[in-house]
Amino acid sequence: MxxxxxxxxxxxxxxxxxxxxxxxxxxxxxxxxxxxxxxxxxxxxxxxxxxxxxxxxxxxxxxxxxxxxxxxxxxxxxxxxxxxxxxxxxxxxxxxxxxxxxxxxxxxxxxxxxxxxxxxxxxxxxxxxxxxxxxxxxxxxxxxxxxxxxxxxxxxxxxxxxxxxxxxxxxxxxxxxxxxxxxxxxxxxxxxxxxxxxxxxxxxxxxxxxxxxxxxxxxxxxxxMGVNDRVALAEAERIMRKRLNEMHMRNGVTLIDPANTYIGADVEIGSDTVIYPGTVLSGGTVIGNDCAIGPNSEIHDCKIGDGTVIRQSAAFDSEIGSHVAIGPYAHIRPQSTIGDEVKIGNFVEIKKAVFGKGSKASHLSYIGDTEVGSNVNIGCGSITVNYDGKNKYLTKIEDDAFIGCNSNLVAPVTVGKGAYVAAGSTITEDVPGNGLAIARARQVNKENYTQKLNYKK
The missing domain is CATH 3.90.550.10 (Spore Coat Polysaccharide Biosynthesis Protein SpsA; Chain A)
Structure with missing residues (x-):
């Protein structure tokens, strides 16, 4: 030759x-x-x-x-x-x-x-x-x-x-x-x-x-076909998408509705993974075996392990382990690392954070610039306060810690191994291992207060 x-x-x-x-x-x-x-x-x-x-x-x-x-x-x-x-x-x-x-x-x-x-x-x-x-x-x-x-x-x-x-x-x-x-x-x-x-x-x-x-x-x-205008570009996209989708299906991937599934040219997907309609997979995304992605999920430049489920959520430039449950309506922002068996629930936003094996943030939380250990529970409505208007700071939550609902962890701060943070607390100082942190005003009841309000009306 x-x-x-x-x-x-x-x-x-x-x-x-x-x-x-x-x-x-x-x-x-x-x-x-x-x-x-x-x-x-x-x-x-x-x-x-x-x-x-x-x-x-x-x-x-x-x-x-x-x-x-x-x-x-x-x-x-x-x-x-x-x-x-x-x-x-x-x-x-x-x-x-x-x-x-x-x-x-x-x-x-x-x-x-x-x-x-x-x-x-x-x-x-x-x-x-x-x-x-x-x-x-x-x-x-x-x-x-x-x-x-x-x-x-x-x-x-x-x-x-x-x-x-x-x-x-x-x-x-x-x-x-x-x-x-x-x-x-x-x-x-x-x-x-x-x-x-x-x-x-x-x-x-x-x-x-x-x-x-x-x-x-x-x-x-x-x-x-040469592409000279946007009409031809859309036609080329349709043909290429059909070609790519058929390749993945022949390789053992289930696409519930191929016409409404959008997979980039460099995406890799393992066998027995199911992709639901409305899902967009792009960049260098690599998805393992036996996963379920979608419907209506967007994943860009992510590495995802086996058996992970992502529902109605978005993930970008991150690593997600095996047997992870994400969504619905979660947002995994860039430079996050989600360990195996983690749960990231509905309306949870993760940004530049590490989650250890088995940890959970089940709903309504923002976790940014944070190192979360293994088997940590982050309660509903809890956030890490990582930005002071000028700089970003790190929060550390060590293994087996429990963060009560509606808590604010003001970085830089560390919650020690096995520690508890009481619901409704705003934590500004380190919490020692196995300790309990309570940072909220003591409850005060005013008896007959509503009767006074009604009287004034």
């Missing part, structure tokens, strides 16, 4: 998106379009990837990082001009180069691998990835010879009546003999209405040189 290279076209601004965000950075299932393309290309043994960047170059490079090298197309003068910007990096290399647009997030590595193999098996200098379109309007048509090789690509506006009936279309993805590609690029002109240099002209140049140009027909037209 010869050396393989990839050129990703990602220089366009995408004016039809009508967005401040550059087109190729618009996400599909939580990942930028161009990142989908890069990820698929990387999985087919490519020697080198070069991404052509222009508008938003620094942001595209920041997103893709070291997964690619970069060439700048400072002025957008067409697809052939874009490819030419990689000349210094690739022109002297021998092998095969695939050219893929960065706005085609649905193309699969399997399809690209088949395109490479077809190109190499036919001995072609160029191979076009084509597809059969039910409605080919607007696409360039593939005209084949009797031997099945490509004679030419005819644009829709230039096609004859007979050619318009052809439904095999050019998808805009190509394989080239690398050195033949760069030699032909020098001969591409811009004698057209737009004054741009178009990559399909390379096909015509190679044909005039007597070279073989072949075409590989993908079975899945939807893979070749």
């Amino acid at each position: 010869s050396n393989r290279y990839a050129i990703i076209l990602a220089a366009g601004q995408g004016t039809r998106m009508k967005s401040k965000l550059y087109k190729v950075l618009h996400p599909v299932c939580g990942k930028p379009m161009v990142q989908h393309v890069i990820d698929q290309v990387k999985s087919i043994n490519i020697n080198e990837i070069v991404t052509i960047v222009g508008h938003g170059a620094e942001k595209v490079k920041a997103e893709l990082g070291e997964s690619s090298r970069y060439a700048i197309q400072a002025e957008q003068l067409g697809t052939a001009h874009a490819v030419l910007q990689s000349k210094e990096m690739l022109a002297e290399m021998s092998g095969t180069t695939i050219v893929v647009c960065g706005d085609t997030p649905l193309v699969k590595s399997e399809t690209m691998e088949k395109l490479f193999r077809h190109h190499e098996d036919t001995g072609a200098k160029a191979t076009i990835l084509t597809a059969r379109a039910e409605d080919p309007t607007g696409y360039g048509r593939i005209i084949r010879s009797e031997q099945g090789f490509v004679e030419k690509i005819v644009e829709h506006k230039d096609a004859s009546e007979a050619e318009l009936k052809i439904n095999e279309i050019n998808t805009g993805t190509y394989c080239f003999d690398n050195q033949a590609l760069f030699a032909a690029l020098d001969d591409v002109g811009n004698d057209n209405v737009q004054g741009e240099y178009y990559l399909p002209d390379v096909i015509e140049i190679l044909k005039k040189q007597g070279e073989i140009v072949s075409a590989y027909v993908t079975e899945h037209f939807e893979e070749t």
Whole structure:
């Protein structure tokens, strides 16, 4: 097998998106379009990837990082001009180069691998990835010879009546003999209405040189879809979501209503986990086996152990152990660590807190900047007072402590192991282990007080 290279076209601004965000950075299932393309290309043994960047170059490079090298197309003068910007990096290399647009997030590595193999098996200098379109309007048509090789690509506006009936279309993805590609690029002109240099002209140049140009027909037209506006973006999202959901279901995950379940491209889910409708799983979330998530839950960048249940709740950038019960209507904010067998109940907010094994905050609490030991019970309405308007402070609640309902723990403060805090207390000093802290005014009863009130009325 010869050396393989990839050129990703990602220089366009995408004016039809009508967005401040550059087109190729618009996400599909939580990942930028161009990142989908890069990820698929990387999985087919490519020697080198070069991404052509222009508008938003620094942001595209920041997103893709070291997964690619970069060439700048400072002025957008067409697809052939874009490819030419990689000349210094690739022109002297021998092998095969695939050219893929960065706005085609649905193309699969399997399809690209088949395109490479077809190109190499036919001995072609160029191979076009084509597809059969039910409605080919607007696409360039593939005209084949009797031997099945490509004679030419005819644009829709230039096609004859007979050619318009052809439904095999050019998808805009190509394989080239690398050195033949760069030699032909020098001969591409811009004698057209737009004054741009178009990559399909390379096909015509190679044909005039007597070279073989072949075409590989993908079975899945939807893979070749380019995203140029928000309507196409939504369609790509729908197709990708369906693809991802089916993958998880085939891997042993139950989705009660796949059409209303939203799973990001990098999410991992263990077998026998059940995902209920309205749930959004995104980022690098990893969910264990035998969990139940949802309905209507949002989880981003979390690691969740086996057997955990999360109902109608949100969790972000946190670690959640096994056999944990969260919700309904709980909020796990970033940098929290929830140990095994913990219960975080309804209307409980956790922020940058650690919960030890078996601890509970069953309802109506805020626990922020806190270290909670094992087997701690935090009563209804209790909060850690972690912010003085300028700084955040730490609260420590040691193992086996019991925090009574409606208590305020004013940080920095420590409640010792096995200690009790009486309901309604505001704790401003450390509580010793096995001690009882009561910090509330003594009850005073005023007899016959309401009769005086009624008299005054």
